[in-house]
Amino acid sequence: MNYLEIENLTKSFGTLPVLCDVSLSISKGELFALLGPSGGGKSTLLRIICGFERPDRGSVSIEGVSVEGITYVPPERRHIGYVPQESALFPHLTVAENIAYGLDRAARRSRKRVDELLGVVGLPAAYAQRSPQELSGGQQQRVALARALAPRPALIMLDEPFSALDTALRAEMRQTVATALEAERATAILVTHDQPEALSLGDRVAVLIHGKIAQVDTPRALYANPADAELASFVGEAVFLPGVAADGVVDCELGRLPLAGVDVPAGQVQAMIRPERIRVARPGTNGAVPAIAEQIAFFGHDANVDVRLHATGRRVRLRLSGGHIPHIGEPLLLSVEGPVVAYPRH
Known part of the structure; x- marks a missing residue:
């Protein structure tokens, strides 16, 4: 009881x-x-x-x-x-x-x-x-x-x-x-x-x-694992990217990423990625996506870094620790840590 x-x-x-x-x-x-x-x-x-x-x-x-x-x-x-x-x-x-x-x-x-x-x-x-x-x-x-x-x-x-x-x-x-x-x-x-x-x-x-x-x-x-996109936006910051889901992965502008959960239907989806899961990758990292740093909001312990993806021009936000902040205009390579969540795209 x-x-x-x-x-x-x-x-x-x-x-x-x-x-x-x-x-x-x-x-x-x-x-x-x-x-x-x-x-x-x-x-x-x-x-x-x-x-x-x-x-x-x-x-x-x-x-x-x-x-x-x-x-x-x-x-x-x-x-x-x-x-x-x-x-x-x-x-x-x-x-x-x-x-x-x-x-x-x-x-x-x-x-x-x-x-x-x-x-x-x-x-x-x-x-x-x-x-x-x-x-x-x-x-x-x-x-x-x-x-x-x-x-x-x-x-x-x-x-x-x-x-x-x-x-x-x-x-x-x-x-x-x-x-x-x-x-x-x-x-x-x-x-x-x-x-x-x-x-x-x-x-x-x-x-x-x-x-x-x-x-x-x-x-x-x-x-x-928020239940839907509205909830994901309310409970913390979220990056949404259009993609295609199939066989436990989603293809989107940040690469071919594994999906969290097994109940994501195949087809058009929104991939949801938390900003702290997007990392600055080392040169030569397999599958890393090129971008350029455009805006930085520094908070001391960490910073929000807005970057623009080279391939599509889409703006994406990263959250990086305070000791590893790029400069505006600096070219970067991006990768995503761990599986991501996706929601059907209507």
Whole structure:
């Protein structure tokens, strides 16, 4: 039996459909990432799980107990912890009082759980008596996470909790959240529109687009083998080339490449290649394709290099490590590492 079971949830606002027969199963202790563009239905699904919205039809069960559908359980009785985009701490309470807010009177008096959670989220015990206004944005989010974890809820809902933080702090907070959830053995759903966030944190990732689940998979499988071209473009950058598939290979402008999977029908296809799989080859490499570097976006640890293929004039993007960046105008030879994915071309 799955810890959280969502079946055929459907929701419209007026004539606008927001969720269309959404079904998901989440295991106990799993950190499940729900990824999708803005307006794709993520927040509505979260609100239905929490009980803040009612679906038009469908059901939600937690640990085998119906909370939506056969039986409706109000939000305050669903035992769900919630971490919003902004920390939403009570400004008139101390850090300790914020964390202890959902505990019973005896637990609040003992302070044991508060001290324990300060350690779990990486804050010194001395911060217990500070007010939220004395904390940085990242520290406030740590307190918000501790407050959600304090009563040991059945589920933790993380509603884009890093969106208000700067890039460096987001990376630090991702690790804090992952470590804290693992320490508490919590079951959690992370709602995000940020692909690296979902792929780096989720044990599994569900992509919700236009109110429908496009794919549910492990991060590696989702990135390497997206179900269709639209999903491939959404989950990371992708290079698409027309080609012809037959006998487990595809002939395209970057050569004769092996196909991932055995269910690609023969005929006209789009070959999908991740930019980091296109490599600069050594002179004399068999099957290498000549190109010229035209534009470079340098990020330090790596760079996007746009090249133009000599044979067809098509522009293609590579992602190269920061130590091996060509110069604009430099002639290159290109090869593709590993098998590629292909989709039927209509």
